[in-house]
Structures are given as structure tokens and as C-alpha cells.
Amino acid sequence: MNRMENLYRQIIMEHYKNPRNKGLVDDERYNKSHIRNPSCGDDVTIQTLVEGGEVKDIRHEGSGCSICCSSASVLSALLKRRPVEEAQYISTQYVNMVSGQSYDTDVELEDAEAYQGVKQFPARIKCATIAWQAFEDTLGGDDDE
Amino acid sequence: MNRMENLYRQIIMEHYKNPRNKGLVDDERYNKSHIRNPSCGDDVTIQTLVEGGEVKDIRHEGSGCSICCSSASVLSALLKRRPVEEAQYISTQYVNMVSGQSYDTDVELEDAEAYQGVKQFPARIKCATIAWQAFEDTLGGDDDE
Amino acid sequence: MDLDFDIRADFPVLDDETLVYLDTAATSLTPHRVLHKMNDYYRKYSANVHRGVYRLSHEATELYNDARRTVARLINAEEDEVVFTRGASNALNMVARMLAPYIQEGDEIITSELEHHSHFLPWQRIAKERGAKLIFVPLDQNGRIQLQAFKNVLSPRTRVVALTHVSNVMGYLTPIEKITELAHAHGAYVSVDAAQSVPHMEVDVKRIDCDFLAFSAHKMLGPTGFGILYGKRKHLDAFEPVEFGGDMVGIAEKDTLTYQKPPLKFETGTPPIAEAIGFAEAIDYLEEKGLETIREHEKRLAEYAHKALSGLEDVVIYNKDADAGIITFNLKGVHPHDVVTVLDDDNIALRAGHHCAQLVMQWLSVAATLRASFYLYNTRDDIDRLIESLKRARDFFKDAGL
Amino acid sequence: MDLDFDIRADFPVLDDETLVYLDTAATSLTPHRVLHKMNDYYRKYSANVHRGVYRLSHEATELYNDARRTVARLINAEEDEVVFTRGASNALNMVARMLAPYIQEGDEIITSELEHHSHFLPWQRIAKERGAKLIFVPLDQNGRIQLQAFKNVLSPRTRVVALTHVSNVMGYLTPIEKITELAHAHGAYVSVDAAQSVPHMEVDVKRIDCDFLAFSAHKMLGPTGFGILYGKRKHLDAFEPVEFGGDMVGIAEKDTLTYQKPPLKFETGTPPIAEAIGFAEAIDYLEEKGLETIREHEKRLAEYAHKALSGLEDVVIYNKDADAGIITFNLKGVHPHDVVTVLDDDNIALRAGHHCAQLVMQWLSVAATLRASFYLYNTRDDIDRLIESLKRARDFFKDAGL
Numbered sequence A, B: 001m002n003r004m005e006n007l008y009r010q011i012i013m014e015h016y017k018n019p020r021n022k023g024l025v026d027d028e029r030y031n032k033s034h035i036r037n038p039s040c041g042d043d044v045t046i047q048t049l050v051e052g053g054e055v056k057d058i059r060h061e062g063s064g065c066s067i068c069c070s071s072a073s074v075l076s077a078l079l080k081r082r083p084v085e086e087a088q089y090i091s092t093q094y095v096n097m098v099s100g101q102s103y104d105t106d107v108e109l110e111d112a113e114a115y116q117g118v119k120q121f122p123a124r125i126k127c128a129t130i131a132w133q134a135f136e137d138t139l140g141g142d143d144d145e
Numbered sequence C, D: 001m002d003l004d005f006d007i008r009a010d011f012p013v014l015d016d017e018t019l020v021y022l023d024t025a026a027t028s029l030t031p032h033r034v035l036h037k038m039n040d041y042y043r044k045y046s047a048n049v050h051r052g053v054y055r056l057s058h059e060a061t062e063l064y065n066d067a068r069r070t071v072a073r074l075i076n077a078e079e080d081e082v083v084f085t086r087g088a089s090n091a092l093n094m095v096a097r098m099l100a101p102y103i104q105e106g107d108e109i110i111t112s113e114l115e116h117h118s119h120f121l122p123w124q125r126i127a128k129e130r131g132a133k134l135i136f137v138p139l140d141q142n143g144r145i146q147l148q149a150f151k152n153v154l155s156p157r158t159r160v161v162a163l164t165h166v167s168n169v170m171g172y173l174t175p176i177e178k179i180t181e182l183a184h185a186h187g188a189y190v191s192v193d194a195a196q197s198v199p200h201m202e203v204d205v206k207r208i209d210c211d212f213l214a215f216s217a218h219k220m221l222g223p224t225g226f227g228i229l230y231g232k233r234k235h236l237d238a239f240e241p242v243e244f245g246g247d248m249v250g251i252a253e254k255d256t257l258t259y260q261k262p263p264l265k266f267e268t269g270t271p272p273i274a275e276a277i278g279f280a281e282a283i284d285y286l287e288e289k290g291l292e293t294i295r296e297h298e299k300r301l302a303e304y305a306h307k308a309l310s311g312l313e314d315v316v317i318y319n320k321d322a323d324a325g326i327i328t329f330n331l332k333g334v335h336p337h338d339v340v341t342v343l344d345d346d347n348i349a350l351r352a353g354h355h356c357a358q359l360v361m362q363w364l365s366v367a368a369t370l371r372a373s374f375y376l377y378n379t380r381d382d383i384d385r386l387i388e389s390l391k392r393a394r395d396f397f398k399d400a401g402l
């Protein structure tokens, strides 16, 4: 596997082409966070429905590179129907993994595991984390829009 | 004569201690120019009475270093009672001399000749010319205050 | 003179022979000479300017003043019309601040969708503050500012015309001389963003006759943190300073203040001394090579690149008729970020993004683009390498199913 | 640790062993390390920050962001509270601009006659614009700001307190922590000019608890053209940007705009990249030597100098009880310019003038003074040389009849 193949794993490209949970809903109960990376134009909106301490639903929308868009899809599939704390914890492990910091390898990251290669491309870490940041923002409480 | 003696000629120190034509007059017919060198605080005001194309009178006032204050006195003595054009011409020769540029050595600079040494002290050229600039401003026509 | 040789040796970054640097429109490389000159200041003179009566300070002041003369000569301005700033963005903001008090409710400010954020947003702000209207010159189908379109939006209410000289995305040259003439006939001020023109062509402020013009040192072989605001002397005399403090003061008292004459009136605090001195050296270097020679060189490269890119399937070029060495394009179906990562893997430095010009992105209906930009140190070989790498990117993402 | 040895070798300007540099309060010398670090940027990374997705740009961005962390650590701020500016003057002007909209007619702004023009004139301006009143803390008989005098001018109308931390003429340390506490209890903002404190002592913004604080790189071994504005995060969140353009933008549309989060919100355009990186290196160097060690060193030198100068007939010292390594004095009957020329002839670099602080000159009732200021690279030998040269000046002008 060369450097490019290591970054653009099949699973990533698959999520990019066929994103899960895509499209926002018009529902006041959702928390929404919209982040634009002004340096490159990556633009992600995450909507989260939290009820009874659980992440009931995650929706996303946006435009950007394959790493950014796919990771929103991967995130939604991975964290939906998790307790808020667990979702938060997994998200932190993911962000640590792609930014080359130590993380809890016992956590099952499933498809998100494919972003391992990102840490070799420091310029792309932002792309791989922006959706996750937006997700964490939606847990923060207030709707920021 | 060492470098300091070459700069601070006796004649200069003499004008510094006993300035000629010092003190402003309250007379509307005089043109006035006030210059402060903000870098060092040298502060000179020159008043000139021009009538019939002649510099009838020059007065000065201010505070500053010996080079600056003495040169206002020297100027007033040298240029009083000269035709405007001649005064202007002499002033230009003086400024050229102290700034190390070529000048008309046929012009009789009298006491002002003593400022020859200034060109060896580029940091002091401003001190030696500020009164002369103010003088030239008074010939420029409009009163600038 | 041809520039295709030896020049690279002047640029330390290019010691890495595998590097292809195609991002000059963002910032240029810096030649040894400029670094040496700045080091000299720090090593020999290191002293503040204007204020010291001792030798070191005087020598620093001389070099610093020489730098202003060099800049004035470059753009055919008078020395006292050259204000040292932190960069083009800073300079363009100053213009907006200086003119703000003269803008009335209902006045019109003409600008364009080609503007860099640094020339459009200050006016968006002033328009809001003063109740004025921002008017955009409609671009033609290629994205150009045409004189006729400008005439159509010019009105007796036009107070300011704020336009870019060369667009940093489309590489188009604005017909700024004629625009200025018309604007002045309507009593409007003209502010020109020359960040992408002065580094690449001979610019003459007297011929343009604009009221203000701005550019940055770091885009023309000079240091970061430095730029120029040109302003007509009569304006610099008339307008209020933007900042207040050391060096711009004549006489300061508790409740009164007189200003220094321009340009000092607009330069508060210890100036960017090393930067000014370094920038003058960059200008000397560019003038030795010849700005027109450099422009020819870039033109030839751009033609070569256009041809090569057009021959590549799946490439969309957005500015086929650019006047400057800037090519803005995309690889169909692949996000520019993804492309750039492959190029970077081949050690090719290229920009992907909106290039601080979101309005023109909206006009082009794209989120982001690739942009290659050329300067005197680029070669045909650089372009060949770019093409090869783009092919690799295309094939790679095709294989990945895009 | 004693600093009296070897340090000089770190400073290229001091390769001239006959030079005595006593003008650090105007600008400091720059060590080799800082130059190397800046050269490294230009030689290896030279690329714009934030915007590039390729390797060079990313490496430049990392170094640049590290610089912000270094500054934050130095003054115990959070990273996002550190705004990069052109210098202290620029930073202090920004504070005034940011606070201006919150100042109402009749509000009071407390400042002092000790202020540098760059901290007093922006407020003079804002006071005029907004119809507010400038109030000067009366100085005590030595020229100090005493807490009691501050209390006397503090009022429910006080909106802003703008004071220097250490005076660049008198070298006095303002009791800024207590002042800030009182000011906050009255609902006033506190802006601190730390241009002469941060280079010479440990400054902790959390302990001071001020709202804003500014200083310059070039006075602490760093490059020209660079400085810092510290602002409390809540203020940086709440206040409007001062300049508009590239890099401070979130989403820009024809008539709307969102901002980046602080500090980017206050940094428009390509930043002073090399300068930031160089400044971080200067801070590392200073921290290795130890700011408290440096302060002790300066204190010892100042004591030595005070003693020596007091022993010299015809010398008037204006700040006998200075807290910092700054001595302001005159030779009776001789204009400071004339003195400086003799010193310069002996290769001693010393400042004569009003030091951009005309108000304190008026307070002292002098037109100008001499000022010697010390830093880590100064030695007792420097002071001995100064004394010798002052004697020569005195004798010379006595002979000349003054």
C-alpha cells in the first residue's frame, strides 16, 4: 500500500460516494453546529438529536473533500444510538488517533479505523476532524446558530 | 583640532552664548515659521520681514542644542538686509555645505562657514539646518501658523 | 533575456531540487540577498530609526529612508506618498478608515466580486457604518471587469471605487487607468489593490492616477509583515491619521496634538525597520532582472501550462484568458484538497481553497479551486512535473471510483 | 547566576568591542539565534500560513502556532488571548478602537503623564470622538503613580484606565494589580502598556487581571515589525474586529460576514510569519537566561550607574529611585544632543530627546533628557565607559564656555 492508498482507504471512498445519514431535518429538537474551515472551504453541518442521555440521531450536510465528507458519514454511523458520554469518549479517541496522539486502542472505532493514515498527512488532520468538532459542539448544549 | 573641536568651533559656541537677533516681535508684517524636530525636541521659530524684495529683518526664538540655536543666530546675522533671492541662494549653499553636498564655494558664508564640521556628523545635520528650513519657509509666502 | 536558468540558485528554498513551488500568489520565495540584507541590519546597525542622534541609529535611519526612496521609484511615486504598513490588507483597511468620514448616507461604493476579502470587507463595513451602498460591477461571462459595465454602475452618487488591479484568482488585469479617469470625472476616490500586479509588472501610480494603491512585500521576494500604502500627497495631507502615538506626533500636549507631515503622520510606533530594508533589496533584485522580462517569462510559462492543462482530460480551467501567471482550475469530480494531497506527495506546492475570495468562488459556483501561480523562479520543468502529478491524481481517484 | 560574561558573544552588534549600547529602552539588540530562526523560515518553509494544504505551508503554520503558545506561556495567557500585531503602538491603538463604541459622552478615561505617546494619544483621540474626559492621575513629587492618587481620580464615570506598567522615561513600576482591582470594582476596563515591563520581568496577566496588555518584540531581542496584544477572551469574543479582510473571515457574502474566533478575528491578512517565529526564539532565549536573573542583573547595573553618576558633578538625575534599568539625566547647562555627540564619538549609543513622552518632559520642565537603559548584555565596564565619556563631555563644554 503506498502513501496515497494508505490515506484514501476504500472504506473512506465508499462513505464519500454513499454517505449515510446525509441531509438535515427540520426539527427543533435537534442541536445543530455549522463549521466552515475558512482556509479551504470545507463546510460541515451536523445535527444531533439527544434524548434521555442518548444520541438518538445524527444528520449531516456539507461540502468538502473526501476526507471531510466521508468522516461525517462514518461519524454518524458510528455514534448514533450511543449514550452521550460514550459518543463523546469515542469522538475524543478518534480525534487523538488522527492527530497522532495517544488514544484508547480498546475502543472499537469500526469504519473510523480507516482514518489511521491521516496522521501521516498533518495538513489533512483538520479535514478529518472538522465534522467531529461540529458533533462535539452539538453536545455542548446551546445551538450555535 | 580633534573631531569635537572641529564640530564645536569657537564661533558657534559664541553665537550660542550670545545670540544675535533673538526674540520674536509682535508685528503682523512678519512671516513666521515654527519647526519642531520631534525626534529630539529642537524647537525653532523664525520671523522674517520682507519688504520690496529685501529681507529687512530676521528674528528667532527657540530651544535646542548648541548647533541648532547658534545657527539661528548666525543665519539672522548673515541674511538680514539681503535681497530675497540672494538670501535664498545663500541658504541653499549653506544647507548643501553642511549636508556634504557640492555647493558654490564663492559665496561668502562668513560665520556660517564654521559649520563645515557638521558634515562629519550626519546625525547632527538636522540640527544645523532646521533654522534654515524654517527661514526658507518664511519666504515661501504664507504664514504657516 | 531568458530567465529559465540559474535563478533557482538564488532561492534557498529551491535547494530542495525536487520541490516545485507554484504558490507565489499566496507568498513568494525569498532570495539569499534579501535575507543577507536584513541580517546586516540586525548584525550591524540594530537601532531604532528617527529618534537616535548617535551613529548606529543614524545609519539605520539612512538605510530605512533609502528603502522608501526605492519603493517610490518602483511605482513612480513621490517619497512622501509612500506609507509603510504591515501589509496590503492593513493598507487597504487604512484607506477605508481614512475615507470613511467623507462617505454620506446614500453614497455608493463600487467594488467587484473579484476582490480579495481584504479589499471588499473593509468597504462592506464602511458601507454599513455610513449607510452607503456597495455596488458590484457586473462581471462579463468570463469573469472580467469591462469598462462598459463599470460605466453602467458609475453614478453621481459614486464616492469610492475600490477595485483590484489583478485578480488573485482569475489573473485578469482591470482597465484601471480608464476606470480611474471616469471615476475622477464623477468626483470619486479610487483605491487600487495592487497586491498581484506590482510584483509582476511595471506599475506607475502617476499614469494610473489612482488615489490609493496597496501591495505586500512578501509576494515579491520581500519579508513578511510589511507592505505599502501609496496615497496621493494631497490626500495624505488632508486625511486624519488612522493610528496615534510615537513618531506620528509633532507636538503633543494634554489636550492638543499636531501631526508630522506624511508619510510619518500615518506610521505610528517603531516601524518594521529590517523589513523595509529587506524589501528594498528585493525590489533592487527584481529591477535587475527586469519586471517586464519577468512578466514575459511568466506569460510564456502560463501559455505552456494552459496548453498542457487543456490537453488533460477532466481538467476544467476557469480563467483560460488570464493576463497574469495564475491558473485556476479543478479536476472534475475530485475535490481540490484531495488533488493537492497527491501533488504534495510529489513535492509540488499548490494552493487549494477559496483564495480569500469567496465572492468569486460564488460567482464561479464552486466551493474551492486549485490555483497554480508562477514567478521568475519557475520553469517549464515545473509545469511538466505538475502535469505528471495531476495525471497521477486523476488516475488514482478514478481507480478509487470517483 | 551572574550575567556579566560571555553573553555579549551572542549579540552580533557587540562584535564591535568598542561599542557601548545603552539604548535598549528604544530597541534591543538581536542575538544570532533569533536571526538563524528567522532565516530558517525563509530558507526552508517560506510559505503562507493557515491557507495551504501542502507540506511547506503546514510546517510554517506549525511553527507559527508554536510561537503563539510561547507568547501565551510567557505572560500566562491562553493561546487564543494572544493577538499578533505590528507592535505595541499598533496594539494599543487597537484597544482604543475596540473600546471606543462603549464610551459615552461624559465618561472618564484615566491615564497619566508618564504614558508613551502610543498609549496616551489614542485615548486623547477617542475622548475627543466620544465626548469623554481624559483624567490624569496626579504624579507624586518624584513623578510616580501612587495608589492613593489613583483612588482620588477613580469615579463611577471611569470607563477606561490606560496606564503604563513601567515608564520608559522614569523607570517606575506602576502598582497595576491594585489599580486593576479598584478599576474593575468601578466597572472600568484596564489597558496596560507593558512595552517596558515584559522584556525585563515576569509578567502574569492572570495575576494583574488587566483586560488588555501590549508589548513589542523588538524591545526584547525579537524582530522589528512585531508585537503582542493580550486581551481577555471574553472581550475578544465580544468586541468588533478592527480590520477586515483575509484570514479573519468565516463566511463572506456580498452583504454579510461571519468572523473567525479570536485571535484570528483580530488578525487580518498574511501575518508577520518570520517575525512571530523569531520572537518565539527570543522568548526561549530570555527564559533560558531567566527573566528574574536578568532583572537582578539590570538592578545591580542601575545601582552601580546611579552611584557613579551621582558622584559626577553637574549631573542631574531625574529618577533616582527607578525600579527598572533606566536612568534619565542631564548634564547641567549642556543640551543633551551636544552631550550625545561626544558620547557617540566614544562609540557609546545613548538616547537624547523626549523619548516619545512629551507629557513627562513637560512635567519635568525640560525639553529633552539623556537616557541610559540596560539589558542582559550590558556590563559595569559599559557604565565606566559612560562615566569617562560624560566627564570628557563636561570638560569639553566647560572649556567651550558653557
Ligand SMILES: Cc1ncc(COP(=O)(O)O)c(C=O)c1O
Residues within 6 Å of the ligand: C246, C268, C269, C270, C271, D025, D026, D087, D088, D089, D090, D116, D118, D119, D164, D166, D167, D168, D193, D195, D196, D216, D218, D227, D356
Ligand atoms: C512604554 C512604551 N510604550 C509603547 C512603546 C511603543 O512601542 P513601539 O514603538 O514598538 O510600537 C514604547 C517604545 O517606544 C514604550 O517605551
Ligand SMILES: Cc1ncc(COP(=O)(O)O)c(C=O)c1O
Residues within 6 Å of the ligand: C025, C026, C087, C088, C089, C090, C116, C118, C119, C164, C166, C167, C168, C193, C195, C196, C216, C218, C227, C356, D246, D268, D269, D270, D271
Ligand atoms: C489581490 C490580493 N489583495 C490583497 C491581498 C492581501 O495581502 P496580505 O495578505 O499580504 O495582506 C492578497 C494576498 O493575499 C491578494 O492576492
